[in-house]
Amino acid sequence: MIPEVNEQPIILELRCILGRLETALSAISDALVITDHQGLVLWCNRSFDRFIDQPRMRSLGHPILSLLPLDHQGDPVLAEAVLASISQIAGATTVLLQRQPLKACEIEWRPVETEVPAPVIFCIRDISTRISNQELQATAERIEQQRQHSDRLNRELQQQQLLLANLVRECPVTGLPNRRGLRERLDLALGRLRERGGQIGVLFCDLDHFKDVNDMHGHQVGDDLLIEISRRLQEALPAEATVSRLGGDEFVVLTGWIRDGSEAIAIARMLQQHIAAPWLLHGQRFEPTMSVGIMVTSDPSADGDELLRQADVAMYHAKRSATESLALHDASIEAHFRSSCRVHQELRLAILHQKLTLAYQPIVSLKGSPPDGSAIILGHEALVRLQPEQGLPIDSEMLIVEAERTGMVIELGSWVISEALSVLQHHPQRPDHWSLAINVSPLQLEQTGFAADLLERIEAMAINPGRLVLEITETKILQDSSRCIQELTSLRHNGVRVHLDDFGTGYSSLSRLARLPIDGIKIDRYFTAALGCDSRLECMIASMIHLGRDLGLEVVAEGIETDSQRLALQALGCLWGQGHLFGRPGALP
Numbered sequence: 001m002i003p004e005v006n007e008q009p010i011i012l013e014l015r016c017i018l019g020r021l022e023t024a025l026s027a028i029s030d031a032l033v034i035t036d037h038q039g040l041v042l043w044c045n046r047s048f049d050r051f052i053d054q055p056r057m058r059s060l061g062h063p064i065l066s067l068l069p070l071d072h073q074g075d076p077v078l079a080e081a082v083l084a085s086i087s088q089i090a091g092a093t094t095v096l097l098q099r100q101p102l103k104a105c106e107i108e109w110r111p112v113e114t115e116v117p118a119p120v121i122f123c124i125r126d127i128s129t130r131i132s133n134q135e136l137q138a139t140a141e142r143i144e145q146q147r148q149h150s151d152r153l154n155r156e157l158q159q160q161q162l163l164l165a166n167l168v169r170e171c172p173v174t175g176l177p178n179r180r181g182l183r184e185r186l187d188l189a190l191g192r193l194r195e196r197g198g199q200i201g202v203l204f205c206d207l208d209h210f211k212d213v214n215d216m217h218g219h220q221v222g223d224d225l226l227i228e229i230s231r232r233l234q235e236a237l238p239a240e241a242t243v244s245r246l247g248g249d250e251f252v253v254l255t256g257w258i259r260d261g262s263e264a265i266a267i268a269r270m271l272q273q274h275i276a277a278p279w280l281l282h283g284q285r286f287e288p289t290m291s292v293g294i295m296v297t298s299d300p301s302a303d304g305d306e307l308l309r310q311a312d313v314a315m316y317h318a319k320r321s322a323t324e325s326l327a328l329h330d331a332s333i334e335a336h337f338r339s340s341c342r343v344h345q346e347l348r349l350a351i352l353h354q355k356l357t358l359a360y361q362p363i364v365s366l367k368g369s370p371p372d373g374s375a376i377i378l379g380h381e382a383l384v385r386l387q388p389e390q391g392l393p394i395d396s397e398m399l400i401v402e403a404e405r406t407g408m409v410i411e412l413g414s415w416v417i418s419e420a421l422s423v424l425q426h427h428p429q430r431p432d433h434w435s436l437a438i439n440v441s442p443l444q445l446e447q448t449g450f451a452a453d454l455l456e457r458i459e460a461m462a463i464n465p466g467r468l469v470l471e472i473t474e475t476k477i478l479q480d481s482s483r484c485i486q487e488l489t490s491l492r493h494n495g496v497r498v499h500l501d502d503f504g505t506g507y508s509s510l511s512r513l514a515r516l517p518i519d520g521i522k523i524d525r526y527f528t529a530a531l532g533c534d535s536r537l538e539c540m541i542a543s544m545i546h547l548g549r550d551l552g553l554e555v556v557a558e559g560i561e562t563d564s565q566r567l568a569l570q571a572l573g574c575l576w577g578q579g580h581l582f583g584r585p586g587a588l589p
Contacts, residue, residue, distance in 0.1 A: 025045045026045045026046040026047070028045065028047060029047055029125070029126075030047060030123050030124065030125040031044070031045065031047040031048035031050075031051040031122075031123070031124040031125070032044065032045045032047065032048060032121070032122070032123055032124075033045075033048050033064060033121070033122040033124070034119055034120070034121055034122075035064050035086075035119065035120050035122065036117070036119055036120075037086075037087035037111075037117035037118055037119065037120070038063075039063050039064050039065060039086065039120070040061055040062065040063055040064075041059050041060050041061065041062055041063075041064055041067065042060070042119060043060075044056055044059055044060075048124070051124060052067050052068070052069070054067070064078075064122065065078055069097050070097070071095045071096060071097060072095075072096040072097065077093075077095045077097070077105075077107065078093070078107065086109050086111065086120045087111050087117055087118045087119075087120055088111065088118070089111075090108075090109060090110040090111065091108070091109055092106060092107065092108040092109070093106070093107050094106050094107075094127070095107065103126060103128050104126070104127050104128045104130070105124055105125065105126055105127060105128075106124070106125050106127050107122065107123075107124050108122070108123045108124075108125075109121065109122045109123075169181035169184070171244075171245040171247075173223050173226055173227065173245070174226055174227055174230040174245050175230070176230050176234075176243055176244050176245045176251075177242065177243075177244040177245075178244065178245065178246065178247075179244070179246050179247070181244060182242065182244035182246070182252055182254065182308075183304055183305075185242045185244075185254060186202075186254060186304040186307065186308070187304055189254060189256050190300065190302060190304060192256065193256075193298070193299075193300045193302075194300035194301075197298070197300075198256070198257075198298065199258050199259060199260065199296055199297065199298045200254070200255065200256050200258075200296070200297060200298075201253075201254070201255040201256075201258045201261075201263075201264040201267070201294060201295070201296045202252065202253075202254055202294070202295045202296075202307050202308060202310075202311040203252065203253040203254075203255070203264065203267065203268055203271070203292055203293070203294050203311065204250070204252055204292065204293040204294075204295075204308070204311035204312050204314065204315040205233075205250070205251040205252065205253065205268075205271065205290045205291070205292050205315070206249060206250050206251075206290060206291050206292075206293075206315050206319065207229065207249035207251075207288055207289075207290045208288070208289045208290060208291060208319075208325075209289075210222065210225075210248070210249035213225055213286075217282065217284060221281065221282050221284070224281055224282070225281060225286060225288065226245070226249070228279070228281065229251065229275055229288065230243065230245060230251070232274050232275045232277075233251060233253065233271060233274075233275065235274070236270060236271055236274040237253065237255075237267075237271075238257075240256065240257065241253060241254065241255050241256075242254040251290075252308070252311070253267075253271070255267065258296065260296065261294065261296045261328045264294045264296050264328065265294060265326065265328060268292040268294055268326045269326065271290075271292070272289065272290060272292065272325065272326070275288055275289075275290060276288060276289055289325065290325070291315055291318040291319040291325045291326065292315060292318060292325065292326040292327075293311045293312060293313065293314030293315025293316065293317065293318055293326070293327055293329065294311060294314055294326065294327065294328045294329060295307050295308075295310040295311040295314060295328075295329045296328070296329075310329045310334070311329060313329060313333060313334065313337045314327040314328060314329035314333055315327070316337070317333045317336065317337070320405070339398070340398070340402055343394055343395075343398055343399060343402045344402055344406060346386060346394055347386060347394075347399060347402060347403060347406075347408055347412070348408065350386045351408060351411050351412060351415065354415070355386070356384060356385070356386055356412070356415055357384075357385045357386075358382045358383065358384060358385070358416065358419050358420070358423075359382075359383045359384075359385050359585030359586055359587075360380040360381070360382055360383070360585060360586065360587065360588045361380060361381050361383060361578060361583060361584065361585040361586075362377045362379075362380055362578070362582050362583045363377070363378050363379045363380060363381060363435075363437070363556060363576060363577070363578045364376060364377055364378060364576070364577055364578070364582045365378055365575065365576065365577075366557075366566060366569055366570050366574055366575055366576060366577045367570070367575055375577075375582055377434070378433055378434065378435070378576060379433075379434050379435035379436060379437060379469070380434075380436055380437070380588060381436075381437040381438075381439075381471070381578065381585075382416065382419070382420050382423070382436060382437065382438050383396060383439075383585050384396070384399070384400075384412065384415075384416050384439075385585070386399055400439070403441075404441060404443065407443065409441045409443050409444065410441075410443055410444060410447065413440060413441055413443075413444045414444075416438055416439075417438065417454065417457075420436055420438045420468070421457060421458065421461055421463060421468075423436060423588065424436055424461075424463045424464075424467050424468060425461045425462070425463055427588075434467065435466070435467045435468065435469050435497065436467060436468060436469065437469035437470075437471050437499065438468070438469070438470060438471065439470075439471045439472075439501065440470045440471065440472050441472075442472065442484050445472075445483060445484040445487045445488065446483050446484070450487050451487040451488075451490040451491045452490070454491065454496070455490075455491065455494050455496075458496075464495075465494055465495030465496045466495045466496075466497065468496050468497070469496075469497045469498070469499055469519075469520075470488070470491065470496060470497070470498050470499070471498075471499045471500075471501040471522065472484070472488070472498065472499075472500065472501060473500075473501050473502050485516065485517055488517045488518075489517040492517050492518075492519065497519040497520070497554075498517060498518045498519055498520075499518065499519065499520040499521065499522055499554070499556070500513075500516065500518050500520070500521045500522065501522050502522065502524045503521040503522055503523055503524060503544060504523060504524050504526070504527055504540065504544060505524050505526065513547075513551070514551060518553065519553065519554055520548070520553050520554030520555065520556060520576075521544065521548050521553055521554075521555055521556070522556045522557075522558050522578075523541060523544055523545075523555065523556070523557045523558060523574075524558060524559075525558045525559025525579070526559075527540060527541045527544070528541070528557050528558060528559040528560055528565055528569070528579070529559060529561075529565075531564070531565045531568045531569070532564055532565070532568065538568075541557075541569075541572060542572050545569075545572050545573050545574050546573070549573065554575075554576060555574055555575065555576060556574075556576040556577065556578055557569050557574050557576070557577045557578070557579075558578050558579060559578075559579050560577045560578065560579030560580075560581045560582065561579050561580045561581055562581065563581065565579075565581070566581060
């Protein structure tokens with residue numbers, strides 16, 4: 001039996017020892033500091049408090065580099081490179097501090113090798129008495145000379161910058177005011193707004209496909225095009241308007257006479273029409289177009305930079321729109337922009353930290369399928385999901401749009417493929433007819449060796465390629481047809497199936513459809529929702545189903561939510577279906 005030990009006297013003795021140790025260390029004139037391996041202060045004595053002129057409780061937990069004074073040249077006494085290695089290597093340095101009178105200090109550090117990761121003990125001692133007053137005075141005079149020289153150089157630099165700023169207010173290509181010139185005119189317009197009231201409008205104009213002009217015809221043709229655009233914009237506007245070029249293919253028009261947003265929209269449309277008139281340049285025919293974002297305000301306290309930002313946000317909204325090439329900034333556009341920024345940030349972090357998931361929605365047989373959810377499951381579609389650590393879940397459609405827009409769809413798609421192949425590899429016992437569908441972007445298909453790499457992975461993992469279905473949007477495959485079709489053809493020849501997603505919303509002709517390397521089509525939910533409501537759309541659904549069957553294609557109807565829609569599709573001869581009636585996206589059963 002182990003005898004009981006009274007711990008109380010031991011604890012009291014330890015406290016006394018620690019108290020005496022604290023008193024002894026505080027009496028030492030050298031400043032002592034203990035930090036963790038990252039340089040964060042864990043303990044310090046009173047001499048260190050006096051050295052940095054700060055109470056101890058404000059020092060604990062802070063980086064020692066931020067607490068130490070600067071040297072005589074205004075630089076940190078310990079470089080970042082030194083701090084990066086303090087927990088491995090002991091060292092020492094002598095520095096002159098930026099203090100009056102001038103002080104010289106020696107800083108020594110040593111890691112505590114008995115712990116991992118190793119804390120570090122710093123000792124800082126004043127060695128000014130070891131240096132003669134004459135040497136200190138000489139050093140002080142040298143520092144003062146350096147300071148005066150630096151002040152003189154700074155004054156000369158400020159004068160040169162001011163001179164340059166006064167000279168550089170115009171775009172060297174077009175002669176229009178540049179960003180600095182525009183900002184000055186915008187400040188003047190806001191000043192007049194405060195004095196007289198009224199409205200001012202900022203029109204942010206961005207040429208469409210200007211990069212193609214530079215790539216195809218060279219930068220000289222591009223510059224000539226910019227000069228012509230600037231001439232046309234000035235020609236279309238009254239003299240009191242300001243037309244400026246911010247850089248690249250971005251122009252900004254500042255107006256101070258408009259009455260409301262509708263008048264600003266009318267001006268934007270007029271400018272679009274004016275620059276769109278075709279003309280020949282260097283033997284080439286050009287018919288330029290531009291997207292316009294508009295910001296109108298009557299607020300005399302408005303900030304000029306914020307007005308430009310809001311007009312810029314509206315321009316990007318217009319550029320991404322499928323129907324309009326101009327937009328008037330409002331709360332909804334700002335909310336969409338901020339939401340897009342949030343999605344961008346969340347997606348980037350999710351890809352970086354692998355915080356993505358797949359949700360699986362069943363694809364069922366409509367042939368005799370009951371409405372109770374017990375239909376025969378023919379496969380599943382894997383849908384990527386992102387659940388942020390804070391805030392509302394990310395809308396899946398917006399997630400894909402942002403991924404496509406930023407190019408992050410390459411990394412996102414690579415992750416989805418890896419997860420899907422893992423699922424196929426670990427579920428070989430599923431029925432022979434079962435398949436797994438994933439969405440693929442044309443940007444992925446344009447990557448060199450996409451098909452070859454995917455087929456190599458399928459073979460290495462001993463996966464039946466017929467179980468994998470790639471879904472690609474109809475419009476996208478037509479926009480990026482040549483390389484996409486080549487890659488898809490290679491995949492189909494090796495057993496991978498291809499479905500044309502969102503069928504009916506794109507622009508494919510019948511002759512084009514017959515030549516596409518596809519195994520099936522998915523009728524978009526827009527048409528499914530019209531069943532029982534729009535007879536003309538019902539006729540289109542019937543035509544799609546019969547066309548698909550005549551071409552030997554699998555036909556899947558998306559967005560089935562009611563039993564009446566299921567029965568209507570059955571009557572039209574559709575054999576496959578997908579939608580909330582049969583199951584929402586979730587875990588793979």
